[in-house]
Amino acid sequence: MTDIKLNCLVLGENPDDKTFPITIDKNLLIGELKEAIKGKKFLTFAQTEANMINLWKVLIPTDDDEDAKYGILSEGREVDIEEELEGEKPKSSFSIARYWPAPPQSHIHVIVKGISRQLTERRLLMLRPPSLSYTSDSQRKKKSKTTTKSNWARTPVSVIHWQNFIHQAGRMALDDTTPQYDEPTF
8 A cells, every 4th residue: 555645725725724634545546535535524525425526636835935826825716726726637537646646745736626505696596496297188187186176287296306406506517706695495
């Protein structure tokens, strides 16, 4: 077993005190690194599946406060990881050793970015429940047992649970920077 230590940081957190180490066998896959990070930061990623976590390979010195990339992380703003931090997105099916054969100490090696659970105002207003499935015309002639007491009432055959709809809507890519709202709970 050839363990390596990778210093990780969740994007948006302060690198001075929120960087955390992960010790892992470098022969494992990137997907297994995602599982290890989810386990270590279980509260942060409680509502996120491990395969939905995005990892970025970076090399940012932590012992040089004057480093431009470290300064960008310290600002706490939205960052284009690929451009501003020279990040590379590793593939989940490749080995950790392919990206980090011998990671240097005193560096941030991994930027972790989860799927946003917040919706923009525009997306929130666009949410609507999915369509209902109704009984066929031949079945509608039967006596209704609904509160409408109508023989022609359209009774739903199936209903998709609202929580599943919210989950799918939350996974949509957010393409604007309007105010963010927490996911509604019902």
